[in-house]
Amino acid sequence: MADALPPSLQEIAERVAGYDPKSLPVAQAREFIDRLVPRVQAVEMLALRSALGRVLARDIVSDFDVPAHDNSAMDGYALRGAELSATAATVLQVAGSGFAGQADLASAAPGQCVRIMTGAVMPPGLDTVVPQEFVTLDGDRISVAPGVVRSGDNRRLAGEDLARGEAALAAGRVLRPADLGLLASLGRAEVPVLRRLRVAFFSTGNELRSIGEPLDAGCVYDSNRYTLWGMLQRLGVELIDMGVVRDDPVALASAFGAAARDADAVITSGGVSVGEADHTKQVMAELGDVLFWRIAMRPGRPMAIGRIATAPGARGHHAILFGLPGNPVAVMVTFYALVRDALLAMSGATAQPLPMLRAASLEAIRKKPGRTEYQRGIVARAADGAWQVRITGSQGSGILRSMSEANGLVVLHHAQGDVAAGELVDVLPFDGLV
Ligand code: AMP
Ligand code: MG
Numbered sequence: 001m002a003d004a005l006p007p008s009l010q011e012i013a014e015r016v017a018g019y020d021p022k023s024l025p026v027a028q029a030r031e032f033i034d035r036l037v038p039r040v041q042a043v044e045m046l047a048l049r050s051a052l053g054r055v056l057a058r059d060i061v062s063d064f065d066v067p068a069h070d071n072s073a074m075d076g077y078a079l080r081g082a083e084l085s086a087t088a089a090t091v092l093q094v095a096g097s098g099f100a101g102q103a104d105l106a107s108a109a110p111g112q113c114v115r116i117m118t119g120a121v122m123p124p125g126l127d128t129v130v131p132q133e134f135v136t137l138d139g140d141r142i143s144v145a146p147g148v149v150r151s152g153d154n155r156r157l158a159g160e161d162l163a164r165g166e167a168a169l170a171a172g173r174v175l176r177p178a179d180l181g182l183l184a185s186l187g188r189a190e191v192p193v194l195r196r197l198r199v200a201f202f203s204t205g206n207e208l209r210s211i212g213e214p215l216d217a218g219c220v221y222d223s224n225r226y227t228l229w230g231m232l233q234r235l236g237v238e239l240i241d242m243g244v245v246r247d248d249p250v251a252l253a254s255a256f257g258a259a260a261r262d263a264d265a266v267i268t269s270g271g272v273s274v275g276e277a278d279h280t281k282q283v284m285a286e287l288g289d290v291l292f293w294r295i296a297m298r299p300g301r302p303m304a305i306g307r308i309a310t311a312p313g314a315r316g317h318h319a320i321l322f323g324l325p326g327n328p329v330a331v332m333v334t335f336y337a338l339v340r341d342a343l344l345a346m347s348g349a350t351a352q353p354l355p356m357l358r359a360a361s362l363e364a365i366r367k368k369p370g371r372t373e374y375q376r377g378i379v380a381r382a383a384d385g386a387w388q389v390r391i392t393g394s395q396g397s398g399i400l401r402s403m404s405e406a407n408g409l410v411v412l413h414h415a416q417g418d419v420a421a422g423e424l425v426d427v428l429p430f431d432g433l434v
Contacts, residue, residue, distance in 0.1 A: 009289050009306055012036055023296045025414050026337055026372040033305065033342045037320050040264065040348050042195040048183055051175050053236040054193035055348045060169045065159035066185050070122040072098075074131045074154045077142055079113040081128040081151020090144045098123060113142060122155060129154035161185065172350035174236075176434050194348040200263035200319070201228050202242035202255055204280045205270040205326060210244055223400060224269040224324075224331045231335050232267075235343055247271070247278040253311075256287050260310045260319040264346055267339065270326030273302045284323060286312050292323075296371040296414065299397030300325055300334035320346070327397040333374045336409065336428070356411065356426045359387035365419040367412045376406035379427050389427050407431065 012035045013019045016028050024032075043057040072078060078098065084090050092113040096106030100119035107123055108114050114123045122129075134148040162168050168182055169175075175183075175191070183191055208222040209215055222244050232239055240263055245255045259266035271280030272292060281304065284290045290306035304323025309315070322342070324334050341351065359379050367373055377389040392405045408427040412419065419425055 006038065007035070009036070009291055013291075021291055021293050023370075024293050025296050027414065029293065029295050029303075029305075029338055030341065033338060034345060036305070036307075037342050037346045038264075039346060040194045040197055043192050044195055045190045046193050047190060048180055048188060051183075051191040051193050052177070052180060054175055054191075054196070056169055056171050056173045056175060056179075057192040057194045057348070058171050059167050060183065060186070060188070060191075062162040062164055062166050062168050062186055064186075065164050066162040067156060067158060067160070070127075070158050071100075071156050072116045072118055072120050072122060072129045072154060073156050074129050075117050076129045076131040076154065077113045077135060077144075078108070078116040078122055078126040078129050079144075080108075080110070080126060081153075083110070084128070084144065084146075084149065084151060086146055088146060090146075092142055092144070094140050094142060096123075127152055127155060170350070172348060174344075174349050174352075178434075196236065196238040197265065197343060197347040198238045198240060198263040199232055199265045199267060199343065200240035200242055200259035201225065201232065201267040201269075202259075203244045203269050203326075204247060204252065204278070205244075206247045206278065208244045208270075223328050224326070227328065227332055227400075228267060228269065228335070231332065231340070232343075235340065235347075237343060237347065247280065249279045249283055252279055252283040253287060256283060256308050256321075257310045260287070260308045260314075261317060263319050265320045265322060265343060266308060267322045267324060267335075268304075269324045269331045272304045272323045272325060280323070284308065284321065288318065288321060290321060290323070295334075295338075297333075297337065298371055298373045299327060299395075300330040300337070300374075303334060303338070325397075328400040329376075329403050330397045332403055333397075333409070337372070337374065354428055356428055357387050357408070358424045359389040359410075359427045360422050361410070361419050361425050362388055362390045362421065364421045365391065365410075365412065365425075367416055367418055369415050369417045372414050373410075373412040375410040375412065376402040377408050377410040377427060378406055379408050379429065387427070389425065 016032045094115055095108040095112035097115035098106050098120040099117050105123045106114045128151050130144050130149045136143045203222045203225050207219050209219045245251050271278050284304050288306050288308035290304050293303045294301050302325050306321050307318045308321045309318045322339050324331050375395055376392045379387055379389045382388045392402045408429040411426045
């Protein structure tokens with residue numbers, strides 16, 4: 001990587017039009033974060049299967065045609081399209097047969113055809129395959145009724161999947177099952193991928209107890225570390241679970257220092273709201289270049305963002321800090337709205353906007369313009385096949401059940417106002433196919 005110093009938070013803020021840390025629109029927060037985060041550079045070679053879900057480090061160019069030859073798409077008979085009659089049955093003599101993987105090709109003189117199997121190379125001069133179910137066989141002759149097949153049908157062309165010299169996959173792609181298959185069809189046993197992003201995370205707050213500890217009066221079990229673990233696991237990053245860190249300046253400084261040394265990013269939950277009595281904000285500010293935002297969103301208003309060093313004033317390695325609010329729903333929503341794409345960008349992945357559904361809201365929703373709201377919803381198909389969405393129970397930012405019951409987030413955009421019953425809204429579905 002270049003040795004040039006990364007821009008300071010101040011410089012980044014100056015480049016984000018409409019930047020206002022006291023009421024920051026989600027779009028501006030995302031732009032700021034995208035400008036802040038560095039991208040992983042280190043490349044490693046992995047066996048094809050191990051590369052699933054990893055970020056491709058270089059473009060992959062095909063060095064031969066896939067498929068390498070014209071071949072049959074059906075079990076049937078290969079023939080010359082020009083010999084098909086449009087008005088009467090076409091009768092041809094079966095001169096031989098071709099199977100997938102066979103190298104010595106049968107040949108057919110005019111008036112002849114070749115019995116052929118799916119994937120078998122097309123014999124010279126033959127350009128059309130009639131599926132076997134459309135043929136009447138009589139001894140060594142077939143009869144094809146007019147109109148059942150057109151010239152060129154059921155033939156796969158050489159290079160139709162990938163032409164030699166064509167870019168098969170671009171660097172920055174998160175490899176999916178089809179991509180593994182594509183790479184295999186090119187004969188690649190190993191693939192260059194970027195090293196995995198390392199993400200450290202911990203929970204802060206003196207009221208937090210870890211599972212297995214007794215739940216003292218006034219305390220709650222730390223649930224954020226489990227939702228965070230789950231969300232990070234799904235992103236495919238390398239996890240460093242640092243547990244619950246007590247609200248103690250020394251413990252916090254040591255946790256942040258270790259995270260800055262070992263990880264590319266550190267995610268914390270709790271301790272960043274305005275009225276916080278604890279030390280989290282203070283230690284964050286001392287250890288790094290950190291901003292405390294109030295984001296124009298609901299839930300999830302407070303957030304700390306910046307860089308954390310291994311020790312106060314230390315140069316060299318630092319980690320990007322995402323200091324999330326403590327409320328369990330706010331943690332998840334802030335993660336999906338602001339952190340997820342940032343971690344993907346840090347991993348070297350090319351940005352891919354998530355697909356949204358347009359669904360009719362089953363009820364009216366109150367919404368103030370000037371902030372983005374993420375309500376938890378259940379989307380389903382109505383009898384007529386259209387998508388509709390129902391908001392799940394109480395939307396309080398501490399009520400994790402609303403998130404667990406939902407199958408998507410209803411996104412009420414920054415400028416949007418009240419929603420009438422039946423009005424279409426955007427929904428980010430939780431689950432995808434691949
Ligand atoms: P804070 O952002 O620290 O003010 O926390 C807001 C609310 O979230 C408080 O009710 C906390 O008890 C709760 N909270 C903070 N961290 C966690 C956590 N890791 N697990 C569950 N609840 C939490
Ligand atoms: Mg707190």
